[in-house]
Every structure is written in structure tokens, then in C-alpha cells.
Amino acid sequence: HDTAATIEDRGATVxxxxxDISSKAITFAEKNVAASLDYAQQLLHAKDLGEVMRLHSEYVQGQMKSLAxxxxxxxxxxxxxxxxxxxPKT
Known part of the structure; x- marks a missing residue:
């Protein structure tokens, strides 16, 4: 009986x-999608190629930091x- 309870406890812990892992992964995915959508919105309002390049650089740097x-x-x-x-369970 103790073995079955231990296995059941371990299963619950796993x-x-x-x-927790799934929840955090979903949270990260939502943040990354939001960042991508914000970036796309900023690109739509860019006035010239220089601004597009600056926005791209900022986006890539921000995403690299976020991903790390x-x-x-x-x-x-x-x-x-x-x-x-x-x-070990006590």
C-alpha cells in the first residue's frame, strides 16, 4: 500500500x-507573439528605410534578450x- 501511495504521490508531483512548465511556456509564447505584433505595427508606421532598420535592430536585440x-x-x-x-517523500 505504501508503494502505491508513493507512486501516486510522485505522479502528482510530476x-x-x-x-508549471506548460503554463510558463504559454506565457512566454503570448509575450513573444505580442512583441512580434507590436514590431509589425511599428513597421507599418515607419517613415523610411532608416527607421525600418532601427526598428528591426531594436526588435532583434529585445527578442534575443527575452529569449535568453x-x-x-x-x-x-x-x-x-x-x-x-x-x-524522497516523508
Whole structure:
């Protein structure tokens, strides 16, 4: 009976970790889509090629920074979920 309860507890822990990962991935996707739409809107109002190039440079730099931050945060969430799943239950 203890083994079944332990397996059930681990399954719940893994499911909770997967839920956190999925939720964060959706949040990141929404932010990235919003940034892309904002960028497209800015391009529509660009007055000349110089402004288009500046907007593009700013967008790419911003996205690279965001993606690096998102990757770091996702790595922390995955690590935490893995540690929680491997942690002995008391």
C-alpha cells in the first residue's frame, strides 16, 4: 500500500511540474507573439528605410534578450520540477 501511495504521490508531483512548465511556456509564447505584433505595427508606421532598420535592430536585440531570460527561467522551472519529482517523500 505504501508503494502505491508513493507512486501516486510522485505522479502528482510530476504532473504539477509539467503543469508549471506548460503554463510558463504559454506565457512566454503570448509575450513573444505580442512583441512580434507590436514590431509589425511599428513597421507599418515607419517613415523610411532608416527607421525600418532601427526598428528591426531594436526588435532583434529585445527578442534575443527575452529569449535568453525565458530559457534561463524555463531551465530553473524544469530543474525544480525534476528535483521535486526525485525528492524522497516523508
Amino acid at each position: 504532473r504539477e511540474g509539467a503543469k 531570460e525565458q530559457a534561463s527561467e524555463m531551465g530553473q522551472i524544469v530543474s525544480r520540477a525534476a528535483m521535486d519529482a526525485a525528492k
